[in-house]
Amino acid sequence: MERHFTVAIDGPSGAGKSTLAKAVAQKMGALYLDTGAMYRAVGLAALERGTDMADQDQVAGLLESLQVDVRYQDGGQRVYLNGQDVSEAIRQPRVSSAASQVSAVPAVREKLVAMQRQIAQGKSVVMDGRDIGTKVLPDATLKIYLAADLEERARRRHRELRDKGLPDSYEQVRRALEKRDHDDSCRAASPLCQAADAVALDCTRLSQEQTVERVLDLLRQRLGVEA
Numbered sequence: 001m002e003r004h005f006t007v008a009i010d011g012p013s014g015a016g017k018s019t020l021a022k023a024v025a026q027k028m029g030a031l032y033l034d035t036g037a038m039y040r041a042v043g044l045a046a047l048e049r050g051t052d053m054a055d056q057d058q059v060a061g062l063l064e065s066l067q068v069d070v071r072y073q074d075g076g077q078r079v080y081l082n083g084q085d086v087s088e089a090i091r092q093p094r095v096s097s098a099a100s101q102v103s104a105v106p107a108v109r110e111k112l113v114a115m116q117r118q119i120a121q122g123k124s125v126v127m128d129g130r131d132i133g134t135k136v137l138p139d140a141t142l143k144i145y146l147a148a149d150l151e152e153r154a155r156r157r158h159r160e161l162r163d164k165g166l167p168d169s170y171e172q173v174r175r176a177l178e179k180r181d182h183d184d185s186c187r188a189a190s191p192l193c194q195a196a197d198a199v200a201l202d203c204t205r206l207s208q209e210q211t212v213e214r215v216l217d218l219l220r221q222r223l224g225v226e227a
């Protein structure tokens with residue numbers, strides 16, 4: 001396909017944005033960028049260094065000594081923090097909450113949004129996050145706002161963590177998601193919200209395959225190509 005396209009996928013935690021974005025990117029031969037992984041790397045650094053995450057100046061100061069890199073290896077995205085591969089370490093639940101806290105700091109957002117735009121430059125890309133349609137790629141070919149009921153998201157996330165051998169109970173996972181929904185939607189800097197021109201897709205009762213097919217249909221329509 002000649003024409004470059006960009007797809008922005010936003011929505012609350014645990015709705016299945018990453019799985020959807022990865023599948024769409026693979027099917028359409030585009031690059032996939034999980035922007036949450038970049039906020040998670042900063043959150044991990046803040047935890048490791050004992051940064052007071054409520055102190056925006058301290059978090060901003062931390063950025064000066066941080067090098068966050070996104071690399072693509074064997075067809076997958078890896079995230080590096082000061083040269084070290086932290087792709088697995090950033091998936092711990094304590095890092096989810098740290099990422100949410102540091103993501104409220106404008107200096108963090110500025111740095112990561114600039115990197116995200118640079119990675120997307122001149123390429124077809126599918127990005128997922130909270131502010132992709134509203135801030136990072138305001139002219140995206142297709143914007144999706146992916147939602148699902150809190151209970152369904154908690155069930156999916158709990159299953160994922162259990163499969164990784166992590167001990168969190170369903171109730172802990174549900175409460176953590178509810179808090180992140182609140183914090184990510186209520187912060188002053190680029191809060192999670194649906195872009196005016198985004199297509200809302202509620203996947204509570206859709207399978208992963210059905211969700212991917214819907215988005216591929218929409219994208220092909222926008223691009224004027226046949227399946």
Ligand code: DC
Pocket residue numbers: 013014035036037039040096099100103104128129130131132180184
């Ligand atoms: O998508 P995720 O759960 O890996 O993201 C972790 C946190 O990072 C999330 O709670 C909010 C923040 N985030 C953000 O503010 N903007 C993005 N584009 C992506 C993530």
